[in-house]
Amino acid sequence: MSPHETLFLENTNTVRIKEINNNQLVHLQILDFPGNYSFADAAGNDAGDADKLEGGLDPDKVFSKAGALVFVIDGQDEESYSEAIDYFLHLAKLAYKSNNRLSYDVLIHKIDGDSYLSDDLKIDCRRDIQSIITDELADANLPIHPSFYLTSIYDHSIFEAFSKITQSQIPQLPFLENLLDSLIASCGIDKAFLFDVVSKIYVATDSNPVDMATYELCSDMIDVVIDVSCIYGLKGKGDALAYDADSASVIKLSNDYILYLREVNRYLALVCLMRTDSYAKSGLVEYNVACFKDAMSQLFEAKSKFTAKGNSTSSKSTSANTKSTRADSSHDQKADN
Numbered sequence: 001m002s003p004h005e006t007l008f009l010e011n012t013n014t015v016r017i018k019e020i021n022n023n024q025l026v027h028l029q030i031l032d033f034p035g036n037y038s039f040a041d042a043a044g045n046d047a048g049d050a051d052k053l054e055g056g057l058d059p060d061k062v063f064s065k066a067g068a069l070v071f072v073i074d075g076q077d078e079e080s081y082s083e084a085i086d087y088f089l090h091l092a093k094l095a096y097k098s099n100n101r102l103s104y105d106v107l108i109h110k111i112d113g114d115s116y117l118s119d120d121l122k123i124d125c126r127r128d129i130q131s132i133i134t135d136e137l138a139d140a141n142l143p144i145h146p147s148f149y150l151t152s153i154y155d156h157s158i159f160e161a162f163s164k165i166t167q168s169q170i171p172q173l174p175f176l177e178n179l180l181d182s183l184i185a186s187c188g189i190d191k192a193f194l195f196d197v198v199s200k201i202y203v204a205t206d207s208n209p210v211d212m213a214t215y216e217l218c219s220d221m222i223d224v225v226i227d228v229s230c231i232y233g234l235k236g237k238g239d240a241l242a243y244d245a246d247s248a249s250v251i252k253l254s255n256d257y258i259l260y261l262r263e264v265n266r267y268l269a270l271v272c273l274m275r276t277d278s279y280a281k282s283g284l285v286e287y288n289v290a291c292f293k294d295a296m297s298q299l300f301e302a303k304s305k306f307t308a309k310g311n312s313t314s315s316k317s318t319s320a321n322t323k324s325t326r327a328d329s330s331h332d333q334k335a336d337n
Contacts, residue, residue: 003153015057022198023267024300025170031062035072035087039094063098067169068105075125075150076110085129089136092144104146105165106133112152122150156216163201172299176204179295184208186288188278190257193218195269197226197243203268218271221259225249243267252276262289264296 012034020028039059063069069091073084088106095102108126116122130148137144149161167173180192184206191214193202200219228249229242247263258279260272270289279285 006153020199022196023203023265024303025172025176025203025268026166026196028166028169031066035084039091059094060098063095063102066095066099066102068103068165069095070105070107070165071146072107072109073129074110075108076113076115081129081132085132085136088133089140092137092142092146093140096142096144103165103168104144105161106130106146106148107151107158107161108148109151109158111150111157112154126150156212156219159200159219160210160212160215162199163203166201166203170203172303173204175299177207179292180204180206183288183292184272187272187274187285189260189272189274190214191218192270192272194264195219195222195271197222197267197269214273217253217259218273221249221251221261221271222269224251225261243269250279260285262293264293265300268296 012032014034015037016032018030018032020026020030039062040057071088071091073088074080092104095104106129108129111122111125116125126148133146137146147164149157149164151158151161170176176194180194183189184192191208191211192206193215194204195202195218200222202215202218225247226242229247243263244266245263247261247269249259249261251259253259256276258274258276260270260274260279262270264270270292274285
């Protein structure tokens with residue numbers, strides 16, 4: 001979706017649930033809440049009313065199994081900063097009470113336009129909001145350390161922020177970073193990203209610092225490859241995504257660098273930035289990339305086996321619980337009779 005198309009998006013007035021299952025690494029459920037949402041407070045209420053109070057959900061049920069709380073502050077509405085920060089602190093207290101392992105991320109959004117013509121203004125905004133929230137959390141004795149991001153729909157900052165948030169929810173991240181570190185060391189690659197093709201977020205990268213310009217180049221390369229494939233590579237497949245096991249591209253830049261893309265599996269792509277000299281031994285690069293893909297396949301296979309084993313155990317537990325519930329229901333019916 002292009003930035004101008006967001007003008008036609010409806011406001012979030014109800015809780016929206018979005019399932020993200022683009023690849024084998026990212027399996028997320030996103031609950032999108034309105035900015036003025038009021039959670040239920042079951043204290044002093046009957047058990048039957050605990051789930052709903054003024055249209056609110058029970059925070060224990062929402063946060064107990066959650067992995068991250070992402071809070072968005074309108075960076076252009078300075079008058080509502082204090083109100084937004086108070087609401088975040090309220091949510092943080094509820095969330096920490098239900099789940100002390102939760103991660104917290106604050107997106108200071110709409111950092112663009114005439115209000116933020118210089119980087120200094122953006123940094124000042126983040127520093128002010130971060131300082132207030134940190135002090136308030138300390139005063140409330142909450143051992144919470146949120147991450148803060150400056151985001152906008154007019155650049156890649158929103159994608160980079162969600163890339164880091166998503167990475168915090170991937171248990172295999174250290175393994176993926178080690179794989180990418182080995183790859184760049186073996187091939188003389190400057191930077192390597194493992195991208196989710198659909199969302200354009202990177203689920204992993206090597207341990208070198210991320211440069212925004214490099215990330216934008218690599219992200220845009222995916223669009224170029226898919227756009228060209230839509231014209232020449234679909235072969236009558238209709239509306240299918242123009243990305244498959246044969247997807248690959250090498251683009252030579254004007255600054256003696258090369259952008260390199262290879263398919264890893266369905267919806268995952270390896271995108272690298274390297275010098276032209278490093279790609280002179282293309283056979284070595286292709287061999288190491290093949291080894292990387294093989295290691296990823298082994299990871300996915302092990303993950304699938306672990307998930308299948310967990311589902312089997314869960315199914316047995318559910319079956320036992322179902323029998324117990326039915327027995328209780330039968331007992332209640334006999335008592336009623």
